Amino acid sequence: MTDPDQNARLKSLDARISAAKKARAPEKSHQETHYSQANLAWRMVTELVAGLGIGFGIGFGLDTLLGTTPWLMLVFIFFGLAAGVQTMLRTAKEIGKRQQAPGAGKDGDDDGD
Numbered sequence: 001m002t003d004p005d006q007n008a009r010l011k012s013l014d015a016r017i018s019a020a021k022k023a024r025a026p027e028k029s030h031q032e033t034h035y036s037q038a039n040l041a042w043r044m045v046t047e048l049v050a051g052l053g054i055g056f057g058i059g060f061g062l063d064t065l066l067g068t069t070p071w072l073m074l075v076f077i078f079f080g081l082a083a084g085v086q087t088m089l090r091t092a093k094e095i096g097k098r099q100q101a102p103g104a105g106k107d108g109d110d111d112g113d
Contacts, residue, residue, distance in 0.1 A: 044091055048084035055080020 059076030063069045 040091070040095055044088045047087040047091065048081075051080040051082075051084025051087060052077060053080070055083070 055076040055078070056073065058080075059073030062072040062076070066072065
């Protein structure tokens with residue numbers, strides 16, 4: 001009891017609904033991009049703080065064992081800072097490669113800055 005004309009109208013309606021859903025999809029992608037960038041920023045901050053903390057811990061421990069307070073602690077804090085910065089740079093390079101990959105970001109670098 002279905003009319004061929006009715007089937008054609010249903011298919012047309014389905015196509016219009018699909019087109020409308022596709023038109024709304026980029027808005028969600030834009031929000032996910034900014035959320036992802038915030039996560040990457042926190043990752044880099046955490047890497048720097050972790051390097052400093054590990055350097056402090058090693059230096060403090062060696063100072064306690066050897067009685068050289070505060071010299072080894074200062075030296076290892078600087079080593080930790082250097083390691084943290086190196087890790088941050090490696091992460092930034094990885095992010096840059098990911099963004100330059102084909103199809104990585106639809107909006108590119110124009111975020112209004």
